[in-house]
Amino acid sequence: MATRFHLSLITPTALKFEGEVEIVIAPGAAGDLGVLANHAPLLTTLRAGIVTAGSANPAASDRVRFAVDRGFLQALADKAVILTDVAVAPEEVNGDEARGELRRAEDALAQKHGHDDGEERAAVAFARARLELIARPI
Amino acid sequence: MATLRQLRDRVRSLRNTQQITRAMKMVAGARIRRAELAMRAARPYANAIGEMLRELVATGGAQHPLLEQRPVKNAGILLMTADKGLAGAFNSNLARNATQLAREVPNPHLYLVGTKGRVQLRSLGLPRESDWGLQSQPFPTLAKAVAAQVTEDFLSGKVDTVILVSSRFVSTIVQRPTRVQLLPITAPEQASRADGKALRNAFEFEPDPKAVLAALLPKYVEFTIFQALLETQASEFAARLIAMTNATDNAGKLIDDLTLVMNKTRQATITKEILEIVGGAEALKTS
CATH class of the missing domain: 1.20.5 (Single alpha-helices involved in coiled-coils or other helix-helix interfaces)
Known part of the structure; x- marks a missing residue:
């Protein structure tokens, strides 16, 4: 099992998601990017698209998906933060x-x-x- | 002394007023809870965007027109008030703060959110750039519109700074007018860490620091306005709740006093009538 890290998905009106995940896949400025634990400090803009997070195994039941508007992703070794205006669950x-x-x-x-x-x-x-x-x- | 009928009419009209103030009190009480929740929901975003901004500015060489400090020849004042009154001194406190500020800064230009501010500051005769109703549109849209206007005027050089005057919601009892410099942007203070050393990460930026800054700064202005809207709104409800609670209590006291006077008057009338009848009967008996 891969190491987990803390992810928060935040909009101005709500904390849409918070929890320990193994991977985050987000629509980064330079193409989709996957973030795992112990990522080098990164701050990137996000395009509008889909954010997926949860276990590394794509078939795992704890995977969550959100459609997000443009925003920002900050990744550190033990946490990741996504800021966006709007995020909607399926x-x-x-x-x-x-x-x-x-x-x-x-x-x-x-x-x-x-x-x-x-x-x-x-x-x-x-x-x-x-x-x-x-x-x-x- | 008022007649019985006059007293009765006054009590009736007081009852009507009390009914209105009580309804307004209950509406404010119900809405304040929702406004407080919305305020609390915005806090994680505030912390996160503040932290990102600090990281960016800390990397040094952060340069952007929105960060540029210029000598202030024209100052913008962005005042937020409520659309409606009947909230105690809420609107006048904010308007007074802005009026004072207008005396301290060179060439004030007004940007007004909330119709009450417009009414209260009209007498100053200052150039008014724009105004919006507080309830005219949903807050995210309103924040975007206000941010776009002040940012544009700042970048075009019409104003060299924009200062936000809005209400801070401390508690249901305390709301305080506060001033925040909106533009040029100054990075929020670094929260001191428990171990005493600041967090320094060698961040990588994608696509590059400049592009991230260019995207983040306008968002920061917009969000600061959004948060101020939420706080001002919650403060308005709190102020109205208190004002209307007092009004309802005062009406109740007046009704009690008047009812007492009314009963006394009625009793006096009855006593007088009995005396007259008895007196009349006595007179008949003796004759």
Whole structure:
């Protein structure tokens, strides 16, 4: 069994998850990254996407998944902290709402024609992440 | 001396007032609990983002326009008040604090959250950049809008500093107006560790320190505003709870006093009538 470390997933309105995990997989700025215990001190921005955490074994029952908006990940040897505006668990996703938001976000993105479209890209990615969360349960 | 009817009308109107103040007291009491929970829920985020900011600034060479200290020629004052009154001295305390601040800083510009602040500071005749209602939109959205406005004005050089005046929720009994420098950002104080040495980690930044800073600083401003909104809101409910509790008690006391006077008056009338009847009967008997 791999060493466990402390993970907190925090939004301004709630402490969404707190517990001992073996691995965290998060959408880092430079691509998805997996964090294990004893990670070198790291501070990275996160893209909107899916955060997975729990036992190293993907089939383990204690794996949790969250769709997150853009945020930050801080990793230390014995703990990791994820900060994001919004994080939703699969059971909190409203499929119709997410589909509607995805459509609106995609329209908004198309309007921008590739200029200064960070917000819109993130909105699209966040809506997609939510839909993926309910489409593919653990 | 008031007539019986006048007294009865006054007691009735007092009862109506008391009913209203009691309802407001109960509403405030119910909402304060929720506001306090929301405030508590925001604390882990505050700690975490503060720590990240410290780490970033500690790595040295942290440079960003939002950290830049300039000589202050124009100062921005961001005042948060409630939208509604009937909360004791809550709004006037905040407005007074801001008025005082406006005298201490050069060329004050006002940014107002909460309609009461707008009313109270109108007489100063200061340039008003923007105002928002406290309840006009959900707090996360409102915080984003306010942050965007003050950040833009700071970066464009319209103001060289932004000072936030809001209410700190100490307890249900105590709410205190506080001032915080919002811009330029100063890293929160390092919480001293038990072993006396500061935590120093050689952090790696992805994609690079500059990019992380550029993402984190606006978030920090936005969150600071968000937290101040929560505290101001909780303070408003607490102040109203106390004000309305007092009002309800005072109305009760007045009703009691007036009822006593009313009963005495009625009794006096009855006694007088009996005396008249008895007197009349006596007069008839003797004649």
